[in-house]
Amino acid sequence: MLKRLAYLALCACAPLHAAPTFDDARLKQLAAERYWIALGHYETAKLGGWRSYVDDQRFFLAADGAHHPDQELRATVQALYAPASLGNKHAQCVFPARTRWLREQLQLSDLPTPDCQEYTQWFKDVSPHSAVMIFPAAYLNSPSSMFGHTLLRIDQADVQSNATALLSYAINFGAYIEGSDNSILYAWKGLMGGYPGLFALVPYQEKLSEYRSLENRDLWEYRLNLTPEETGRMVEHVWELKQIQFDYFFFDENCSYRLLELLQVARPSLDLTSQFPLTAIPTDTVKAVKQSGLVERIDYRPSRERELLERAKPLDAGEQQQVLAVSADTAQLQSPEFTALPRERQALVQDAAYRLERYRANGQERDPARSKRSFELLRAINRNPPPELEIERPGLPEDGHQSRTWQLGLGSRDDRAYAEYGLRMAYHDLNDNAYGFPLGAQIEILQLKLRQYEGNDWQVQRLDLATIRSLTPRNALLQPWSWQVAGGLERVLGKHGDEVLVSHVNGGAGGTWQLADDLLGFALGTVRVEHNNDFSGFIAPAAGFNTGLLWRNPLGNLSVEAKADYFTNGEVRRSLSLNQQWELFRDLGLRLSASRDFSKLASAQNEVMLELKWYQY
Known part of the structure; x- marks a missing residue:
C-alpha cells in the first residue's frame, strides 16, 4: 500500500503521458492469458475467482490486484505511461517482464522511455x-x-x-x-x-x-x-x-x-x-x-564426503589408521609405519588424509595449524600423485519410486484376521525400493492406517504425523550419529487384552555400522513420551533402545528390529519384528511383516501381514 501511495505521489509531481484507451474485452482477454497468470503467480481460488501466491502488496499496482488479474493488468498499463522522470522507480523499470509482454500484445509504440539504469546493469551482469x-x-x-x-x-x-x-x-x-x-x-x-x-x-x-x-x-x-x-x-x-x-x-x-x-x-x-x-x-x-x-x-x-569415502574405500584398516595419523600430524609422513607402505599405497593415504582435513575444515574458521598440515599434504601429493579418483554415478534420484503410497494388507493378529488399508503422503521408509535413495534413510509424513477385523470391526491402527530415521554408518574416518524421531497415534497392548490407541512422541540417537556390503547394523538409545488411557498419569515417559539389521538383498530390503520401552510407571513394552519387501516393479512392492509384542499389561501377541504397496503421485 505504501509503495502504491508513494508511486502515485511521484506521478502527481509530473505531467502524465496520455494513455490510450483500450477495448475492455481485449484487456479482459489478455488478463486471462496463461502468461499473465504466470507473471502474477495466480491460481484458481477454492471458492472461485483468483488468488496470487505472492504475499506482498508491493508486488501489485491495483488495490486488489492479488485477486483480480484484470484489475492488475489495467493498473499496469496505466503505470507504463507514467512520466519517464521516475527513472528506476518507473513501472517499466520495476516490471520489465510485464512491460515487454504488454508492449508486444497491445503494440504500445508510444511509451515513455525512462532510464532503467539499475535493471539494465543488473541484467547485463x-x-x-x-x-x-x-x-x-x-x-x-x-x-x-x-x-x-x-x-x-x-x-x-x-x-x-x-x-x-x-x-x-x-x-x-x-x-x-x-x-x-x-x-x-x-x-x-x-x-x-x-x-x-x-x-x-x-x-x-x-x-x-x-x-x-x-x-x-x-x-x-x-x-x-x-x-x-x-x-x-x-x-x-x-x-x-x-x-x-x-x-x-x-x-x-x-x-x-x-x-x-x-x-x-x-x-x-x-x-x-x-x-x-x-x-x-x-x-x-x-x-x-x-x-x-x-x-x-x-x-x-559428488559431495566432498563421498569423494573422501571413495578414496578411502580400497584402504585396509591399518592404512585407514595411517590416514588419521598423517592428517593429525604430517611428521608421520616420515614415520617407519608410513614409509614401509608401497609407494602407490602412500599416495592413496596422503590423498585421503588431505581430503579428510578439508572435510573437517568445512564451515570452520580458518585454523593456521590445519592450513599448514593441508599445505604439507599437498606437497607430498605433488611428489607422489595418486591415480585419478573415479566415482561411479549412483542411480538418478528422479528414477526412484513415486512419493505417495497406497497400501492394502491382509493379516492375522492372534488368530483374528483383518484387512488393512493405508495411505502415506510422503515418501520413503527403510524397506521401500532403495534405488535413488540412500540405504538407511527414512522420511514418512502423514501416514494413516485403518484396519477392518472380522465382523466388520473397524479401527484406526495408526496415524503418523512424521517418522524420520537417519542410519548413517560410522567408520574409522567419519563418526556420524544415527538418529530418529516420530510422533502421532498408534495401537499398543492394553490392560484388557485389546489394543489401545495412544498418542506419542519419541526419538533416539546412537550408531550405525557397515557390517558387510549392503548390510547395516544399528543400535540407538531411545526416549518416549506417551498419553495412554490405561495409565494413571496424563503422560508417561519411558527410556529404551532400538536395535536391528538392515540388508539390501537381491529381492529387496530386509529389516530385523528389536525395541523396548521401560516406563517410569513400571510398564515394560518390547517387540521383535521382521520386514521383507519384494520389489515387483519400481512403483509396486509386496511386503511380508511379522512381529511379536510383549507387555506387562497383557499376554504376548503375534502378528503376520502380507501387504501390497503401490507408489503413486
Whole structure:
C-alpha cells in the first residue's frame, strides 16, 4: 500500500503521458492469458475467482490486484505511461517482464522511455543465455534438506566452451529466517508456513560450496533446452520478484514449486504446477521437468564426503589408521609405519588424509595449524600423485519410486484376521525400493492406517504425523550419529487384552555400522513420551533402545528390529519384528511383516501381514 501511495505521489509531481484507451474485452482477454497468470503467480481460488501466491502488496499496482488479474493488468498499463522522470522507480523499470509482454500484445509504440539504469546493469551482469536445474540430493541431518532441493543456474553464452560455470548466477527460493531457530522449531514453522519465502540471485559458487561442502550433498545438474530468449524472460521476471515475499511451506509452496512457476514464465506452453495440487516433493518436480522434455543433459557432482569415502574405500584398516595419523600430524609422513607402505599405497593415504582435513575444515574458521598440515599434504601429493579418483554415478534420484503410497494388507493378529488399508503422503521408509535413495534413510509424513477385523470391526491402527530415521554408518574416518524421531497415534497392548490407541512422541540417537556390503547394523538409545488411557498419569515417559539389521538383498530390503520401552510407571513394552519387501516393479512392492509384542499389561501377541504397496503421485 505504501509503495502504491508513494508511486502515485511521484506521478502527481509530473505531467502524465496520455494513455490510450483500450477495448475492455481485449484487456479482459489478455488478463486471462496463461502468461499473465504466470507473471502474477495466480491460481484458481477454492471458492472461485483468483488468488496470487505472492504475499506482498508491493508486488501489485491495483488495490486488489492479488485477486483480480484484470484489475492488475489495467493498473499496469496505466503505470507504463507514467512520466519517464521516475527513472528506476518507473513501472517499466520495476516490471520489465510485464512491460515487454504488454508492449508486444497491445503494440504500445508510444511509451515513455525512462532510464532503467539499475535493471539494465543488473541484467547485463547476469547476461542470461541458458539455464541448468540443480538438484542437491536429500541430506537427512539438515531439516531444511530432508527432501532435497532445487535451484536454477543461469549461464552466460560462453560458459560451456570455457568451463566457467562457477562464475554463473543461481536463482534460489527459500525460507527467510531471522535469528537462529533450532532444528525442531525450524521444521515446525516450515510445516506451518511460519517463514516468508524469498527469491534470491546469488553467485553459483556460493551455493555449490554450501551444498557440496557444508552439507555434504551430491549435486545433480540438469541442463535445460531453454532458448536464450526464454532464459531472458525468466530472468526478467526474477527482477520483478526482488525482495517480494511469498508464503513458504515445506510440502507444497516450496523451492521446487516456485521454480516450476519460473519455468512456465520462460516457456508459457508448459503446464507443470497443475501436477502438484497437494505436495511438491523436489524429486517429483524433477521428474515433471524431465517428462516435459526440458532436459537435454544430466551431470553429476559428488559431495566432498563421498569423494573422501571413495578414496578411502580400497584402504585396509591399518592404512585407514595411517590416514588419521598423517592428517593429525604430517611428521608421520616420515614415520617407519608410513614409509614401509608401497609407494602407490602412500599416495592413496596422503590423498585421503588431505581430503579428510578439508572435510573437517568445512564451515570452520580458518585454523593456521590445519592450513599448514593441508599445505604439507599437498606437497607430498605433488611428489607422489595418486591415480585419478573415479566415482561411479549412483542411480538418478528422479528414477526412484513415486512419493505417495497406497497400501492394502491382509493379516492375522492372534488368530483374528483383518484387512488393512493405508495411505502415506510422503515418501520413503527403510524397506521401500532403495534405488535413488540412500540405504538407511527414512522420511514418512502423514501416514494413516485403518484396519477392518472380522465382523466388520473397524479401527484406526495408526496415524503418523512424521517418522524420520537417519542410519548413517560410522567408520574409522567419519563418526556420524544415527538418529530418529516420530510422533502421532498408534495401537499398543492394553490392560484388557485389546489394543489401545495412544498418542506419542519419541526419538533416539546412537550408531550405525557397515557390517558387510549392503548390510547395516544399528543400535540407538531411545526416549518416549506417551498419553495412554490405561495409565494413571496424563503422560508417561519411558527410556529404551532400538536395535536391528538392515540388508539390501537381491529381492529387496530386509529389516530385523528389536525395541523396548521401560516406563517410569513400571510398564515394560518390547517387540521383535521382521520386514521383507519384494520389489515387483519400481512403483509396486509386496511386503511380508511379522512381529511379536510383549507387555506387562497383557499376554504376548503375534502378528503376520502380507501387504501390497503401490507408489503413486
